[in-house]
Amino acid sequence: MELQQLTEQYNAQHSEKSMLEKLQFLAAEHPGKVVFTTSFGYEDQVITDIIFKNDLDIKVITLDTGRLFPETYKVYRSTLEKYRKPIHVYFPPTKEVEEMVTAKGPFSFYESLENRKECCFIRKVIPLKRALAGNEIWITGLRASQSNNRSDMTDFEWDEGNAIIKFNPLMNWSLEETIEYVKANHVPYNVLHDKGFVSIGCQPCTRAIQPGEDFRAGRWWWEQGSGKECGLHSLKK
Template sequence: MITTYNEATSRLAAVLAEIKGRVALAFSHQIEDCIAIDMALKSGFDLDRLEIFTLDTYKLFKESLEYQKEVEKFFGIKIKTYAISGETLARVDEKIGQWGMRDSVENRKFCCHQRKMIPLREALNEKEAWISGIRAAQSVTRTGVSLCETDANFNLKKINPLFDFSDEFMWGVARELNLPVNELYAKGYASIGCEPCTRAIKPGEDIRAGRWWWEDPNHKECGLHIKGRD
């Protein structure tokens, strides 16, 4: 378990020092990603080889879009956006409509694949590694996450610098660094995704209980974070 933020940043720096190619850092409008950006910028990694990106699913909260602007201003960066084409989007809407992702797991995974996995593949093209903000403490589907994995989807290195951050440690870092925070947290959201598939959680509920809440918690992943191989 990590003990200090400087230790966590040094740990990331050591991993990045072994990377010779380009690295992508995923920003999904959550505090974990904001911390990951701070760590990457402090790691000493060649910023010309670092691309901070986001996936626009066309279903994001307005608060998340505003948060992205705040983060860009705070760090003095530009976050690159990837999204599916208008034609593909029209086909998705035609097939499942506005709320069809709630009709079945198959529909929901189809929606996630089209809106997230397709643009993610483009974002990770010609990258040697990507950095995510996932943590083992987030859900039962992520308990086995480690600092470095081989991504099972894209066959490249995946780095999870916050993998062993507890909720308390993570929010302590955010306060200490005075990082911008998505307004949705103050409204009861603990894990933030697309608007139709995310709700505020109730007292005592799991962090990710508000994501795809109509599904079994043991398979509540969109496909981006399939457990990799060490």
């Protein structure tokens, strides 16, 4: 059966299983072809904890854009120290980054939506495609309540742009449930979360949010109506 056809089958057959059961099933059904992408936020740390504690055959990867917060690198290190398992890092292509910054300067993303999307594409989308190539399952830390663009998510989705099945194990979790898990299980987390940062990306493009603000208000805060997405999760089906 083709991968795309498996998406609906998995949604129908595994909806009642626990997150761990679903991850165990995927690792067994697609050996060596399952990857999880982490940016070390609350959500990703929950999934990392479950994968590493249960010694699942799932490759954990991260994208280093070259513009991350020092606090992000610290939780990266703390995660390596706690679990003693590898997290595979992927960097953006040097040539494209050099050409973009040479032509437009280090903060071109503030100048237009087109420039911002170009920067995200080079620093995130290109290395992601390299990381996903040859794999069959992509596990994400997305939650439906994070953004209006994610409100119609399902457990398993077909990502046409990457020709891969995307699995969203935290789809129905609330932020409160996520934080509770992290604290109850003593999982390392980014201390920026304690300072009002709920969604943490590149340092120049992320700020803390104020009480009552939308979850994604801290990402690309100078933009209006852009959807507040970087392109990693824009192609669903």
